[in-house]
Amino acid sequence: MNSTDENAEWSEVIGFWFPEGRSLQIDAAKHKALWVWRMRGGAHEAVTRRFSELTEAAAAGRLAHWAADREGRLALIILLDQFSRSVWQGSARAFAQDPAALALTREGLSNGHYAALPTPWFKVVFGLPLGHCEGPDHLARLDLLIRLREDIAAEAPVPLRPIYTSLVKQARDVRQIVATFGRHPHRNALLGRTSTREEEAYLTTGDFPHLRAFEGQDEGE
Template identity: 65%
Template sequence: MGDDMTDSNDVRDIREVLDFWFPEGRALDIDPDRHAKLWRWRMHGGADGEIAARFGPLTERGAAGALDHWAATPGGRLALIVVLDQFPRSLWRGSALAYAQDPAALAQALAGLENGDWAALGLPWFQIAFTQPLGHAEGPDHLARIDRLIALRRDIAARGPSALRPLYASLVDQAGKVRRVIASFGRHPHRNATLGRNSTPEEEAYLQRGDFPHLRAFRD
């Protein structure tokens, strides 16, 4: 495997990541209000302290490529994407390291979309998390990836339980707002200061408004 963990340790770590990040479990009859609360927790930094305490070393190992073998199964790939795409945003919030694993997370998501891992997961909250790197990772094909993300989220919303459809429809809308930002600027301007990038005058005006799609999700 190219790593010093045994298979049983991998299984345990994958399960711990998924159980932590998705406390709603695998039952589709979850209460919509509770589910929305869990999405706010995931998307707005509510897990920062616990990620640092429980998953700091694991996140560092993921960033070093030591967990890439997790992608051998759909659930393992999902856990790896969470470790690469989500945990760095909590562990290294306010630092360039928060975004440094975006290309690796994107590669895992794209591979899993092509080989059937994404479809095999089934649950809407698993599939949303699996594809978040399509919108997060900057690059020349960013706009096309967000278009794909919007289509995938529409599919998830259409297939989901009726009680959860409004919630997942809101994530389609959120991705559309992100698309408008990328169409305007070609990148996420709210990262400019953290990444040491100069902002254009147009980006400065956008930043002064403070109306960022990633902060508005589940708060509108």
Template identity: 70%
Template sequence: MNHGSDDRVWREILEFWFPEGRSLQIDTAVHKNHWYWRMRGGADSEITTRFSKLTAEAAAGHLDHWASDPDGRLALIIVLDQFSRSVWRNSARAFAQDPAALALALEGLSNGHYLALPTPWFRIVHGLPLGHCEGADHLDRLDLLIELRKEIAVQAPGHLQPIYQSLVKQAHDVRTVIAAFGRHPHRNQLLGRPSTAAEETYVAQRQFPHLRVFEG
């Protein structure tokens, strides 16, 4: 792709994933509904229809050059971290792109791309791989994610701050899970790994942080 066509695809992804656009005057209820749509699989069907081929290209590393631009990097994180979960839902492949998405997120934090993002919701999505990707440093990354989300919540417009405080709480809740189990137990069956008795109890309760966000 040339830069012009790359830019067009980035815009298509960002406009799809962020229907609120870039205006900080978004209505609170509308914004919360957008978060529910993003975080609870409401976009699965349209992602699969519109972006399956693109997601496969990104997973194969063919779109890595997007990371030279802050918007391109964010678009690629969305594809690898979010679209993968829709396109390959209920399979191990849904999580196979997590290390690549994490590398993009960490590099964006160090090279200024994260700070170049203009809205709280852009920055939240940029940081998602820090909590999603399993690994030995997971707790340290969650500590970083919590601090980033605290900054986002403080800087968000006043009428939106309760939403972003809830996302701080969600990151704390994820940290509690990882501290207890060292991984995301709800993935065990799909990834073909045995669960401990404690993990089986946790999964049976279905109190997963990503399903409880915004509930106080």
């Protein structure tokens, strides 16, 4: 495969995951609807149909060279952190790529790839593994994620700021859950983990931070 073919493949991933494109003049209501589509499973069927093979290749490490380009790195993060959750939905493998996605994010924060991304929506997705990947440094990573999202919200076009402010709140809510339980309890059953009594009470509520984005926003915002 030549470099042009590779670029076309990662451009297809980015074009699919970000239908709003790159213009910061996007209508706020339309942009919010696309975030809901991305974050609440609206793309599961299309992802599985179109990107299963590419997600398998990324998980096997065959696309690691994409990370030399900032948008190739973003596309890899999308495959490993987002599309894996659709392709392997309902199994532990959905989360097995989280460490690899986190490594891509960390390196991209240090080598300038993150800072060079052209839109706030690219940056939000680039940072998702900081909160998704469980581990001993999870709270420190969530603190970093909150700071990054605060910066994104402050720099976003004024009509879009309520959307990105809500994503700051979501990251804070996730931090509270991880500070309480040390992990994402809603994954316990899929990962074969025994829930504590406190986790069982939390799970019974069904009130999970990854379903709370955009709460408190009016449709016109």
